[in-house]
Amino acid sequence: MCSILGVHDARPGADLRGLRPLALSLSTLQRHRGPDWSGVYESPACLLVHERLAIVDPAGGAQPLRSADGGLALAVNGEIYNHRELADALAAPYAFTTGSDCEVINALYRQEGPAAFARLNGIFAFALWDAEASRLLVARDPMGVCPLYWGHDGDGRLWLASEMKALARLCPDVAAFPPGHVYDSHGGELRCFHERPWREHASTVGVTVGPGELRAAFEQAVHRQMMTDVPYGVLLSGGLDSSLVAACAAKFARQRVEDDDRSEAWYPRLHSFAIGLPGSPDLAAAERAAAALGTVHHGFTYAFDEGVDALPEVIRHIESYDVTTVRASTPMYLLARRIKAMGVKMVLSGEGSDEIFGGYLYFHKAPDARAFHDECVRKLDALHQYDCLRANKAMMAWGVEARVPFLDLGFLDLAMSIDAEAKRCGNGRIEKALLREAFVGALPDEILWRQKEQFSDGVGYGWIDGLKALAEARVSDAMLAEAPLRFPVNPPGTKEAYWYRELFERHFPGEACARTVPGGKSIACSSPAAIAWDAAFAAAADPSGRAVAGVHRGAATNAAAVA
Numbered sequence: 001m002c003s004i005l006g007v008h009d010a011r012p013g014a015d016l017r018g019l020r021p022l023a024l025s026l027s028t029l030q031r032h033r034g035p036d037w038s039g040v041y042e043s044p045a046c047l048l049v050h051e052r053l054a055i056v057d058p059a060g061g062a063q064p065l066r067s068a069d070g071g072l073a074l075a076v077n078g079e080i081y082n083h084r085e086l087a088d089a090l091a092a093p094y095a096f097t098t099g100s101d102c103e104v105i106n107a108l109y110r111q112e113g114p115a116a117f118a119r120l121n122g123i124f125a126f127a128l129w130d131a132e133a134s135r136l137l138v139a140r141d142p143m144g145v146c147p148l149y150w151g152h153d154g155d156g157r158l159w160l161a162s163e164m165k166a167l168a169r170l171c172p173d174v175a176a177f178p179p180g181h182v183y184d185s186h187g188g189e190l191r192c193f194h195e196r197p198w199r200e201h202a203s204t205v206g207v208t209v210g211p212g213e214l215r216a217a218f219e220q221a222v223h224r225q226m227m228t229d230v231p232y233g234v235l236l237s238g239g240l241d242s243s244l245v246a247a248c249a250a251k252f253a254r255q256r257v258e259d260d261d262r263s264e265a266w267y268p269r270l271h272s273f274a275i276g277l278p279g280s281p282d283l284a285a286a287e288r289a290a291a292a293l294g295t296v297h298h299g300f301t302y303a304f305d306e307g308v309d310a311l312p313e314v315i316r317h318i319e320s321y322d323v324t325t326v327r328a329s330t331p332m333y334l335l336a337r338r339i340k341a342m343g344v345k346m347v348l349s350g351e352g353s354d355e356i357f358g359g360y361l362y363f364h365k366a367p368d369a370r371a372f373h374d375e376c377v378r379k380l381d382a383l384h385q386y387d388c389l390r391a392n393k394a395m396m397a398w399g400v401e402a403r404v405p406f407l408d409l410g411f412l413d414l415a416m417s418i419d420a421e422a423k424r425c426g427n428g429r430i431e432k433a434l435l436r437e438a439f440v441g442a443l444p445d446e447i448l449w450r451q452k453e454q455f456s457d458g459v460g461y462g463w464i465d466g467l468k469a470l471a472e473a474r475v476s477d478a479m480l481a482e483a484p485l486r487f488p489v490n491p492p493g494t495k496e497a498y499w500y501r502e503l504f505e506r507h508f509p510g511e512a513c514a515r516t517v518p519g520g521k522s523i524a525c526s527s528p529a530a531i532a533w534d535a536a537f538a539a540a541a542d543p544s545g546r547a548v549a550g551v552h553r554g555a556a557t558n559a560a561a562v563a
Helices: 017-028 083-088 101-112 114-119 211-225 240-259 281-293 304-318 323-341 353-357 361-365 369-385 387-396 409-416 433-438 461-474 477-481 495-507 511-515 528-533 535-540 550-562
Strands: 003-008 037-042 046-052 072-080 122-130 135-140 149-152 158-161 181-184 189-192 232-235 271-276 296-301 346-348 401-403
Touching: 003 017, 003 072, 003 122, 003 135, 017 037, 017 046, 037 072, 046 072, 046 122, 072 101, 083 101, 101 114, 101 122, 114 135, 114 181, 211 240, 211 409, 211 433, 232 240, 240 281, 240 346, 240 353, 240 433, 271 281, 271 323, 281 296, 296 323, 304 323, 304 387, 304 461, 304 495, 323 387, 323 461, 323 495, 353 369, 353 409, 353 433, 361 528, 369 387, 369 409, 369 528, 387 401, 461 495, 477 495, 495 511, 528 535
Parallel strands: 232 271, 232 346, 271 296, 346 401
Antiparallel strands: 003 046, 003 158, 037 046, 072 122, 122 135, 135 181, 149 158, 181 189
């Protein structure tokens, strides 16, 4: 994972080379994403700057990646997990110049054009410059795991960057680049390259996937994403999702130890990481899961005041004022610093499972399979603004890359093709039962059937309660009443939200920046649409999972009895 920054001027006679110092200075604002090396490509019509975090081919693979003839320049933030298969399937040999997994993008473009980008399975945001055609192509992965922003300066030049902080004061129209899209400067077209039948509920009706097939597909996804030449680990909260990732990673890490001549090296031993307030539910559950899986576990604690002290920097890094995102990003940010200090550069994480399988507690109130499925699709569409943003930016604040196997495109297509009736929870059935049943025996029952805890809850209930109390003391009733005047875009509805919005505005002023953050009411991380599932949701709306804990206790008790 890295950062990219670019500027393009399509006007005849343009010469951007004088902007190189400005581009470099803006790129330094996101150098935490790529502390290992910096690279620049310049031409009259296009400048590209790259800050590298070396994960694959650390000795080579410096960017921007150039084609052997010098005609292509590519700046990428991300990983291409199927790069070997794509390279093997090329119609003609391509002169690769590095061992980078990302160089296959140049090869695909050179032989097939931008239509081939739809075959990439990975997490990525990239800018590709074709000097001969004077053509810029910009693309972002389908789930938006890698962040990307774009906008125009006062002279109409197009700028793009991995993080908004590089463009916030330069581009008055700064916005998030849409996931699953490619921009082509030839014609100025923005086109979606990731269309899937499963987006429509009708295409999934009657589709079944056996537990063995589901399990094998997820294990393969984890295996693909263990592609690395540097020390790695897993985030292990002790919840279902992170524990399943850890279980699969542990399986393949053991195989690597047995098959690899470097079996005495540090990193084939799987290290797991957790954080929470003293006595948090996650820390206790993570210890139990790690003991069962045989990982080398590191459980860290943080004090409430340490979390509060970090809030301004957390919000500057994650570029969001969303309440749930801020709550959950803070412990993750603190954990990333600990992980970085141990020399680890990549971790596997469990984001995406709740969106695919309807794992949030409010899904118990879904009235039917269609509503359940449609909400899953809505949640996946918004994931780049929430959990993907949190996991990527909170970890990359310290140069640690987070990979998310549940969002592997191969596994995603299989899991989202399943009839939602088979995924539904409620009436005594625990959420994500289908996934749990597929992994019977892989985890202790107390972990496999553990009730859902959102990360900001699981790190310790005192975290959220303390933040609310502190906001109550910091923000007056009069300030909150005048919030719509001060913040006309997404005015905060609570004192906690007001506090975070103030911190956000220090670094990201203006309405364009404010619009990059989603708004609307939520109950335990629901979309606004799901509020209609229960009349009580509107009155009790709060992003914490505890807001709907009552709908779940019966299912959790029933699941425990079955187990």
